[in-house]
Every structure is written in C-alpha cells, then in structure tokens.
Amino acid sequence: MFARLVYESFRHQARRKLLAGIAITLGVAVATAMIAVATDIGDKINRELRSYGANLIVTPQEDTLDVEVGGVNLKPPSDGAFLNEADLPKIRGTFWHNNIVGFSPMLPVTVRVGSDGAKDVTLVGTYFNKPLHFGKQDFTTGARITHPWWRVEGSCGDGALPRSGRVEDSPAACGWPNDDSQDILVGERLATKLAKKPGDTLDVAGRQLTIFGILVTGAAEDDQIVAPLALAQQMLGKPGAVRRVYVSALTKPQDAFATQDPNTMTPEVRDRWYCSPYVQSIAYQLQEVIPHSHAEQIRQVAQNEGTVLSRIKGLMLLVTLAALFASALAVSAAMATAIFERRVEVGLMKALGAGSLTVSAIFFAEALLLALVGGIAGFSAGALLAGQIGRSIFNSQITIEPVLFPVILAIAVFVTFAGSATAIRRAVKFDPVFALRGEG
C-alpha cells in the first residue's frame, strides 16, 4: 500500500513532481559545479601564477659576487664557480618532479659585437625549448616555460607566445631558435642601437651569427643577446658550464612549518616537511640532486604567490558557500510549496485513519526519491557545467573527485528533507476537517 501510494503520487502529479525535481536538479547542478570549481581553483590559479616565471634559482655553492649594472655584467666571465649541465636532467628525479613545471640554465658571457668590435655586450646562453630525458621520461624545457613573458618578434609572423603550461603539454616551439643552432636573439634596445633586424648577421666575438628574432622582455635582456646554451659555452671555452638555473615549480603556500630548518627536525617531522611541496623543501631537494649547488627561492615571485593564491581561494570558498546557501534555499522553497499544495490529500489520509507517522513517512519517501533522482541528474549536469567552465576559462579539465558524488547526494537528500520537514509538520498538524472543507 505504502509503495503504491508513493508510486501513484508520482504518476498522477507528474507536473508538480517535475517542478520540484527541476528545482532540486538545478540546485544540485549549481552546487556541484561550484564545489568542483572551488576545490580545483587553487591548482588552476597556481598554474596561472607560473606566468610570473621561475620561483627558484640554483647557483653554485662557492660563487663569487655578481657585478651587474643595467644589464651589463662586469664580472670577469670565467671567474667563479659553475654548475654542470649534465646534472640538470636530475631535476626531474626529485621527489616533487611532477610539480616542476620547467627549468632553464643561464650562462652569461661578455662578448664584443660589431665588425669594429667596439661594444661589450652580455650574451646569455640558455635553453629555449630543449628536448631532454631523464630515465624513461622525455620532456622539453627552457626559457619558453620559465620566462613566459619573453616575446620574440619577427620569427613566427605574429610573435605570439604559446601558452605556458606543463612541460609535457608544450607543442613544438614556434618562434624560438633551435637549441642546436647558432642562431641568436637580440634584445630590443640593443637591436635598435646596432640597427639590426631579424635575418641579419651579427659579428659576435669574431663569429658571424644569424639574428633569429628580436627579444622583448622589459628587463635587462633588452640590452643583451640571448643564444643557445651550447653556443655560449663554446664562446666561454667551458663546455658543460652553467652559471645558474631558474626553476619554475608549483608550490604550496608557505606557513610556519615551511620555514623551519630541516636539520633541527625529528625524522618523522622531517619526512612530513620533505613530502610537502613547500618552496623551501623543493629548494632543499634541488640542492640534493645537483652537486655543489645552492638553491633558493626567488622571493619576489615565491613570497607573493601564496598571498594571491589564498585570497582567490578564500574568495571562491565564500562564493561557493553563497551558491550552496542559495541552492539549498531554492530546493527547500520548492519542496515546501509542493507539500503545502497537498493539504487536502493529507486531510483525506488522516480522515481515513492514517497516523501522522504514516503520512510523514509517505512524504519523506517521496522527498527521498525526488532528491535521489534530482541529485543524480544535477550531479551530471553540474559536472558538465564545471567541465565547461574549466575549458572556457582555464583551457584545461576540471577534475571532479569521485568522492564528491556521494557527498553531493547526501547534501541533496539532507536539504530536501530539511526543506520538507517544516511543511510536512504543518501539513500533518493541520486539522483534516478544515483541509477537506478547503479552508486555510
């Protein structure tokens, strides 16, 4: 009898059930999409923050001072210590290698340019888009990823820069010199001074090199020449030498725990510290894999991303709460309306001898059925919506944790029950005589 009552109610009042069902579906869809976006926004914004470039720098342990003013390096080029280029792929072997978005080595060399050899200019050797492999992993890395604001003009036509992102995702480089070539990029202001344009040849320390493009960075590189690392090493006469390495890594905002000294920790605490992607622990791991190195955070980038990230995450959390609140209210309102309309039915049931408990049970069973159907439909719609938001805004998938499904379903059932409870109580308490007479 109970099952039949519920079944008949759905069969005969399809329109009313549909309205309540739609409200639940929409509410759950909005809630799902918002929760999915909010849980993933930290990761997404973290990747976007990588457009500020590298947040870690690795230098030789025993280095002499940099003497650089206005983009011109005054330090004797062969002075000081170097890192070994052959050690660099090991960066992909650190514990947090999946968080390392990219790295690029730098080797500044002072060279004389022009056929009259009158001008001292800094030439920086680096990777542009270098294919490397570590163990079984193949990857490409270079300035394209660690310095995403660098723009090369006059090579690709429009000078457009491919999106920064995961090393694995990077398409074949367009607009950048080949890392095995002898082509160079000339800084914007240096090119103006030398009156050179892409395609010209430039006399650099006695070599005739082709200018691949003009580099615009808005920083010291505008007065410099940027060349493939191998070329800079040849000019310096030190094969395999690297002066410093810029590393761009996804990190967790630092807290008090992050800044502790790992050498004073107990082994368990140290393991926990080591296995958290703090910028400090990644620096520590870089020092481990690259011999005789000193890794440090670039505070301008590393310190600020934590604040920006926590602000945006906090904001999304509050917006999500508002969305959950609004959808809970919409579901409750729809349920309350649906039940309020059925007072006559309640009156009839009670006049025929049904107890309050039985009547409530029927309504709650209906609510449960509605919540489950609406919850499943809403979850699927919400997942689609979240995917759409992810694709259109971040150009990447928003991952929906499978654990979210039972949570969302539980929330849907709870909110539907809570929304129905008051209305059911009032409907049950209502005098059947008044209800049947149609008063109230």
Added chain:
Amino acid sequence: MSDIPGTLHAPKQVADRRAQAPHTSMFTRMLLRAAVLRRRRAAAALLAMIVAAAVATAMMNLYVDVQAKLRTEFRNYGANVVVVGKDGQSLPAGALAKVEAAAGPGAKTLAVPFSYAVARTKDGQSVVVVGTDFARARQLNRWWKVSHWPDEPNQALIGMRAANVVSPNRQPFELTFQGKPIELTPAGMLQTGAGEDSRIYLDQSEFQNWTGISPSTIEVAVNGTAAEVESLTRQLAQLLPAADVRPVRQIMEGEANVLNKTRATLYASATLVVLTSALCVLATLMGWVFDRRRDFAIMKALGASERLVNGFFAAEAAAMGAVGAILGFFIGIGVAVWIGRANFHAPVVPRFSIFPYVFAGSVAVALISAILPITMLRRVQPAIILRGE
C-alpha cells in the same frame, strides 16, 4: 466573541474604527489585507525575495570590487613600470618629482629612485653599491627579507652574498669608489634570491655625497588597470624625453593572466548564484500565488475583470519584489563588506550603482513568478477551484 464589549471585533467598534480610518481604495486594502491575513506565507515569500536580492547584491558588489582589491594585492609584486636613463645615464634632476606629479595626488602610485655604482672592497673585489630611499623601497619591495632596516647615518643594508665578501662577521667595513673611501656599518641583511643579494644598499643622500652619482632608475608601482598603467607610461615618456620608460612585462603579463582568469571564474560563479537565487524566488512566489487560487476564483466569481485580477496579482508580486529588493540590497551590501574584511582585510566599497539592476531584476523575477501560475489558473473555471478540486 462579538458580545464582549470593548473587543476590537464588536460591530460597533469596528464600524467606528472604519469610519475614522483613512479611506483607502479597495485595491490597496486588498493588497494589504492579503499580506496581513496570511502573514506566515507572505513572510516566507518575502524572506525568499530578500535573501535572493541580498545574495545577488553581494555577488555583483564583489564582482565589481574584487578586481580593484586583487590589483592592490598584485602591487606586492613590486614595480610595474621602470624609468631608466638612456644608455645608463643619470636621470635629470627633478625626474622623481615629475613622475610623482604625473601619477597624480591620489598616492596610488609609489615611485622609488635607485642609483648604481661599482665600488671596491679593501682586497680589491668589485661590488655593486646602490643608493635608494629606504622608506619607499621598503613599501615597494615587500618581499625583501630584511633583518634590520638602516636608521642611522653610514649604515648600510647588505645582501646575503655580498655580506660574505665585505663583512662576514658584521664588522664595519670600508669601500672605495674612484679613490674616495667610505666607512660603513652593516645595519641588516637583505635576502631576495635575486640580484639584490650581491649588492650593498645605502641611503640616497649619503650615496650621492660619496660617489656624486644621482639616480639612474626610478621604479614605479602603478595601482590601476592595464589601460591606466599604459596611459601613465606614455605620459611619462613625454615628460622625460631623456629616459626610457617601459612596463615590466613579467609583472604586467603575470597580473593580467591571473586577474583575467579570476574575473572570468568569479563572473561564472556570480551568474550561477544569481540564477539560483532567481529560481528560489520563482519557486516560493509561484507557491504563494498558486496558494491563493481561491481568492482568484472568488474575485472572478464576484465579477472582477480579467485585467483587474491580473493587475492585482501583478501588483502584489511587484510590491513584494520591490520591498525584498530594497531590504535585500542593504543586507547584501553588508555581506559584501564582511567578505571584503574577512578575505582581503580591507572594506569593500558599497556600489550603490548596482541598486537599479537588483531592483529591476527582483521586480522582473517576481512578476514572472506571478504571471506563470495565473496563466495556468486562467484556464480553470472558478467554480472548480471553489469546489476545492
């Protein structure tokens, strides 16, 4: 009840009261009585209206204001425009004043001068010495980790790596520039992880007395939209023809990237929240109007015209929408201010300019939620409704 003298419902009293009461039109009276007699249902519907309007207001207010708030956060990344003397020359005297004048009196812009020289230590090592204004540099470069800022004459701020060379035990040290010596005491250590670590920072006036070099670089942090930054850059380039004015691409592009994504996400979320609130109003108000089908039927049975009945229900919904919008707007502003305080530690400026949108939106949603059930009821004979079927 009516035979107890003095109660409100005694016919005589009621007649007296009504005689003195201001003569309101039947229309207004019907509107008011409906709300008073069914106050629980009316209160529920109004509450839904208020909550929806409040949530919508808070979202719209945040969407407008958050971008300005985030931009202020982004200024912690430091300068976004750099003014450099052409070919490494010093900037003309008064350049700093010109930059500040161009930025306007709003104090939204921070300009910090830097001058550079290469000095030698006692054992002949070269080291870069920078003259600057410490108070301003401290405000501009918040990421600098400084153990102690110099506050006395001849004190210097020493980069981590420079310290190992010039003053490993924090003892006073001597530098010479073109034969002129200077005795300095280290005030504190500077750590940034970048070029600053290899330098020594001095107060600008002391630096100038010693080397005679005036600032060659002014780093400017402009707090504004990309267009505002660009217009200031162009203005500065005109004012200072001897200088190169350029935006710092690393900062500008990173900021634009993150800001655009955040704005788009917030926009999508705010739209969803506003739509859900509208749905909430729709569900409640439809229930409220549908519930009054008996009134509807009686009015029609008594001979009310279609127009009058529709007008009545529309006016009722519109009134509810308007009251809900006004109350909800102020609550929403409060919520937005609270969110600003909780998340950004700065008050969100109330945007009263969004009030017309909230008001119009609320009234429109209320009207739609009234019209939908009425069109459904219109097809039903009043007699059927009155019979309770």
